[in-house]
Amino acid sequence: MTSHPPGPDPLLSGMKRGQTIPQFMTEWGSIDTKKCDEMIERVIRFLKQNVPIRVAKVVKGGPMCKDTFASTPGHVDLFLFINDLSSMQDMKSKTRRIVKSIRAKLDSSEFVPRYGVIQFIEYTPQSMKLHLRCHDLDQQHTIEVFPAYDILKYKNVHDVYIDMSGLPDADKDFYAVCLAEIQIDYIRQAPSKVHTLIRILKYWLKEEVKTEDWYYFLEVMAMHRWQRAGKPHDFDISDWFEEIMTQLADLTSLSIIWEDKYTASNYRTVPSKPVVLDPANPHKNVVPDQRCCEKIMKCARAVVTRSQALKDYIGGGPAPIIEGMARGETLQHFIQHTIQPSSDDRRECDHLVERVTNFLQHKTNFGVSMVVKGGSLGKSTNVLGKSDVDMVVFINDVSSVQHLQDSMKYILDTLKETLDTQWSQFAGSLKYIRDTSHGIQYQLGCGKSSHVHDVDILPAFNILEAKQPRNAFEEMKSKTPKERAYYSVCFAQKQVAFVKEVPIKVKNFIRLLKYWAKVEINREQKAVTSYFLELVAISFWKNRRSPDDFNTNDWFKEIMTQLADLTSLRILWPDKYTVSLYYNVHEVFPKNPVVLDPANPYINVAPLEKHHSLVMTCAQNVLYRMQAWKNYRTGRYADS
Structure with a gap:
């Protein structure tokens, strides 16, 4: 009877049973x-x-x-x-x-x-x-x-x-x-650890796929993983290796476009999947030929199976589902202990925002009918730490949206002067950042805590007091996109109410999506907005009969599945308005994704086309990690 050393099958040819990648790499001669x-x-x-x-x-x-x-x-x-x-x-x-x-x-x-x-x-x-x-x-x-x-x-x-x-x-x-x-x-x-990751990927290609012709393809895969993670100097090389192997096991779904390097569609028709463009050359798809792809997928699936079995053997489990989570931590535990602000944090931030609201209502030179608190803080979907809040100031002195547009510069200059001269005596830490075409941006510090909030002060006309939403939408038909932008802020009250009405568990679920986007998608540029994620989550909730309770893990997987297929996403709001009364949605937005604003049918909040590949890749990688955790919990490592 043949006896074997303890541990699962070796991860790669030439490795020992139970040996990890870092241990194996120390044996490589210099x-x-x-x-x-x-x-x-x-x-x-x-x-x-x-x-x-x-x-x-x-x-x-x-x-x-x-x-x-x-x-x-x-x-x-x-x-x-x-x-x-x-x-x-x-x-x-x-x-x-x-x-x-x-x-x-x-x-x-x-x-x-x-x-x-x-x-x-x-x-x-x-x-x-x-x-x-x-x-x-x-x-x-x-x-x-x-x-x-x-x-x-x-x-x-x-x-x-x-x-x-x-x-x-x-x-x-x-x-x-x-x-x-x-x-x-x-x-x-890239730091030396990324080069080490590339070396082990090439070793796998040579020893198991039996080719040396597609090394650059693996270099690009590793560099893309490093860039998506925020270009760290340190990371778990075994986790990243398994994640790349998981991507290669599903190679026909790959889409890597390098939106931060160039807009590929400016130079060529972007090929169908699989596509991995050269970061230096949008005309070059570095994916191997079909025969090699088939062999790569087969070999990668085998490695993923062995990698998951190895992690089970050495303990600790596979990679965290979201960067920043502890190994073995559940999504619900992560929400409660890391993402969701405590009641003390909420009280302190709410109190400070109320002081800003009071200042804008009573200390400016305008008659202010109300201040609507929007953004993640105003809608109670903020993540612990830095948040954003929109202070939408409805000014009585403005008689129409056109009047608002004509007076915007004067209103902003007056508000800024008032804040510059009187705010420090009124409440404390408010730092001016910049002017925008529709408002003024500040940073607001939360005194006792280290929390800092981005504050946008946005003047508005209360159009919904003057007319019904459908009449406002009809009025917008003849306006240019630039003119319609002045209407958008006037619907802030409806936008905030739409999100605030959902149960607390849905809000916490939205917080989870925002945290994921922050750490995995929006590291270098804002590819997805918070409002987009809010609407995707609320649409999903409504389509499931608006429950107060649900399984967070199951819902997160469903949303990631939607985002991994982003170009099939189309969310309209027929219970809010009939969009065909104002335009032909298939002509104005012929391509998916389309996620209309439930308060404003003229706004599509979905990510721009240049960000589609990034969003889909990040969502697909979460699905890979969730499947790895499922395999780990059930003990299923068979190559299925």
């Missing part, structure tokens, strides 16, 4: 990078001194130079930016001649054997590959040499992307060479 660097510099010096071309600069790339190598011998890319090239067409026509002249010099006695021994591998349309062995340095690596035209010296990258539009793929590949420096710098900037 590479003498100084000797590797000397070998590369030796080649560069020789080329600059002996090849009859004028080299402006050399950019070093490939795994060895990006510090993402998985094994040796490694791969080095040398991009030679050549002064003698005058255009992209010139580069295209001269590349083969240039690399042949370089090969001739490297094959000559001027290089061999003094600098090393060269073995030619092949020419490609853009490069030359060779194997270099330097006996005195005990180094051998594959080197690929790319002649390049320094197009970014003469054009900005946006114009280069436009130039590439409509070109054949073969021509775009020449442009890609010229953009390599952007690609390389992006990966180099």
Whole structure:
């Protein structure tokens, strides 16, 4: 009878039973990078001194130079930016001649054997590959040499992307060479732990998928995970590895567009899933071919199964469902102990907001009929800590929305002057931030606590006292989008009431969605608004007959499923208004997602198209983590 050491099957080929990734990585031998660097510099010096071309600069790339190598011998890319090239067409026509002249010099006695021994591998349309062995340095690596035209010296990258539009793929590949420096710098900037994650991903690709052709695809996957997490220097490498494997197991659903780098739709039709665009080049989808994708998915599913079994064996469970949660913590526990403000916090913040309300009603030079408190604080959906509050000031001196628009600058200047001169004597800490086209932004400190609130003071006309909502909507039909923006704030009372009427458990559920968006989507830019999440949650609640109680875990999974399929989301409010009375919704909003404001049929609060990929990816990753937890609790790790 065969006996096995304790523990589940090894996570990866070459690992021991029960061994974790950090433990495995400590066994990897180190590479003498100084000797590797000397070998590369030796080649560069020789080329600059002996090849009859004028080299402006050399950019070093490939795994060895990006510090993402998985094994040796490694791969080095040398991009030679050549002064003698005058255009992209010139580069295209001269590349083969240039690399042949370089090969001739490297094959000559001027290089061999003094600098090393060269073995030619092949020419490609853009490069030359060779194997270099330097006996005195005990180094051998594959080197690929790319002649390049320094197009970014003469054009900005946006114009280069436009130039590439409509070109054949073969021509775009020449442009890609010229953009390599952007690609390389992006990966180099990541901390060493991200490079370690990339190495273990490449090791898996080589050892289990049995290919080395798609390394850059895995580099992009790792960099995207790092960027979504806020570019941390430290993280749990085992959790991130499993999450990326889970994404690869469902590779056909991948959509990574890099909204912060460029708007891909400005340059091309964004391909259908799977799509992982190059962060340096919107024209390049780096996803492997279909045959390789199928093998990647099969191998990734097997790794996910083994990873979950390993975490069960060593204890602690899989990754937290949301970043910031403790391992093993439930969503309901997290809401109660981390997200939901305490009663003392609420009282202190409410008291301070009331003082602002009192000031605006009685200390300005305007007749104020009421101040509506909106934002997350006004709607009681704020997360513990920093919150936002909209103070919508309904001014009696304004007789119409047009009057409000015409008087806005005067009203804002007067309000700001009053706050600047009288607020400090009245209540305390209120810091001016900036003016906007419709209001003034401040930061409000909560005295005893460390809470800081963003306050928007927004003048408004009480249109709903003057006319019925349907008459106001009819009036808006003939207005421009800019003019309609002045109406929007006038509906604040209805917006706040719509959210405030839901039960406390729904409000806490909204808080959970907001926290998730804050830590996983809105780190670098506000891709989703709080109001969008409020409306998605309330629509879901209403569609389930408005219960006072529900299973938080089940509902969170359902909402994440909706957001993972964001481009199918369409929420109208037929009980609030008949949108067809004012416009054809299919003509005005032909593409999903559409989430109309229940107080204003002209406003779609859904994320912009450039943010769709980010929202869907983050939601899908939550679903992966929730499934991992379900597997962990039930002990189901079979590859199903």
